[in-house]
Amino acid sequence: MLLLSHHPFQRSGAWAAALLAGLSHPGLLDGDGLDRVAARIAEDCERAGRLAKGEPGWAWLVRLAGMYPQSPPVHPSRAKNPRPIGARVLDFLGPDPDPERVAEQGGRVWPCWMCQAPGASIRWGKDRLPLADSAQHINNSAVYSGGYPLCRPCRIALWALPYGSATSGSGMNVTVGCWDESIERAVTTAYFAVSEQALAEGWTSWRQGPAAEDLLWRFIADRGSEQGQLDVLRWSNDNRDPRLDSRILSPAAARRLAELHRTADTAELRRAARTAGHHPLDLAADPDLFAQALATTPRWAVPVLRSLGGDPQPSTTVRTPATR
Numbered sequence: 174m175l176l177l178s179h180h181p182f183q184r185s186g187a188w189a190a191a192l193l194a195g196l197s198h199p200g201l202l203d204g205d206g207l208d209r210v211a212a213r214i215a216e217d218c219e220r221a222g223r224l225a226k227g228e229p230g231w232a233w234l235v236r237l238a239g240m241y242p243q244s245p246p247v248h249p250s251r252a253k254n255p256r257p258i259g260a261r262v263l264d265f266l267g268p269d270p271d272p273e274r275v276a277e278q279g280g281r282v283w284p285c286w287m288c289q290a291p292g293a294s295i296r297w298g299k300d301r302l303p304l305a306d307s308a309q310h311i312n313n314s315a316v317y318s319g320g321y322p323l324c325r326p327c328r329i330a331l332w333a334l335p336y337g338s339a340t341s342g343s344g345m346n347v348t349v350g351c352w353d354e355s356i357e358r359a360v361t362t363a364y365f366a367v368s369e370q371a372l373a374e375g376w377t378s379w380r381q382g383p384a385a386e387d388l389l390w391r392f393i394a395d396r397g398s399e400q401g402q403l404d405v406l407r408w409s410n411d412n413r414d415p416r417l418d419s420r421i422l423s424p425a426a427a428r429r430l431a432e433l434h435r436t437a438d439t440a441e442l443r444r445a446a447r448t449a450g451h452h453p454l455d456l457a458a459d460p461d462l463f464a465q466a467l468a469t470t471p472r473w474a475v476p477v478l479r480s481l482g483g484d485p486q487p488s489t490t491v492r493t494p495a496t497r
């Protein structure tokens with residue numbers, strides 16, 4: 174059983190794992206289901222890890238490299254290792270060692286760092302757990318003396334994450350969460366469909382498909398007035414320059430974006446937003462960013478961008494007794 178934790182990567186990966194197993198909820202994943210999901214992940218890692226740059230399917234390796242630097246499928250010397258990549262992936266997605274035996278042999282056991290399930294003794298660092306410290310940086314995860322203890326279902330969820338994420342226009346990973354489970358499942362399903370298409374068609378670049386932001390905008394538009402708060406994470410686990418940008422899209426901002434998708438010229442809106450260096454989604458989500466964009470963008474783009482800001486402000490004065 175895969176429990177949904179508070180960690181956005183684990184949650185998104187858990188939904189993706191459920192989708193890979195053809196189930197409606199991560200909580201329905203049993204041992205067999207986890208085995209099947211792990212086998213599928215390992216298979217895709219094996220295939221991507223053997224490609225030369227630019228060969229059909231290369232896009233998947235790019236995604237893996239942006240999430241798990243130095244891990245078996247993307248390590249620069251991956252081809253030299255005599256053991257197949259898929260087998261090495263299966264090794265670290267395998268069952269948890271029996272906690273009693275671990276303790277007998279002098280090892281330590283903790284509750285899983287993500288879902289709190291007891292009996293976790295396998296610890297992961299940056300190469301497998303995106304945006305964590307390296308397992309060698311003992312000071313930063315001192316309580317576990319290097320790496321974070323993770324149960325098997327959470328380890329599998331973290332490696333199902335690529336399937337439930339998408340790639341932004343600037344090449345970052347995009348993972349979207351929502352505390353409303355039905356919306357979180359739906360948005361992960363939308364990204365999952367593109368990942369599956371990329372794998373099936375052997376995309377060499379993520380530019381062959383829509384950018385994550387445009388996919389999300391279309392997703393929001395399809396929901397119409399029924400919106401929840403979306404937490405949009407843009408991130409990269411790059412070795413030298415790891416990044417995490419978080420943007421919260423309120424239900425009101427999402428409803429506005431849905432309406433604009435229906436009524437406005439979205440290509441022109443995107444073009445206007447681009448003059449300010451952003452996507453319409455970001456400008457609708459962040460009032461400060463929006464004000465800054467209006468102040469700095471070329472004159473032609475100002476009236477176009479204004480529609481992203483919602484109702485004009487003076488409406489409050491209209492309701493005062495003097496003006497009624």
Ligand SMILES: [Zn+2]
Pocket residue numbers: 285286287288289290323324325326327328
């Ligand atoms: Zn766990």
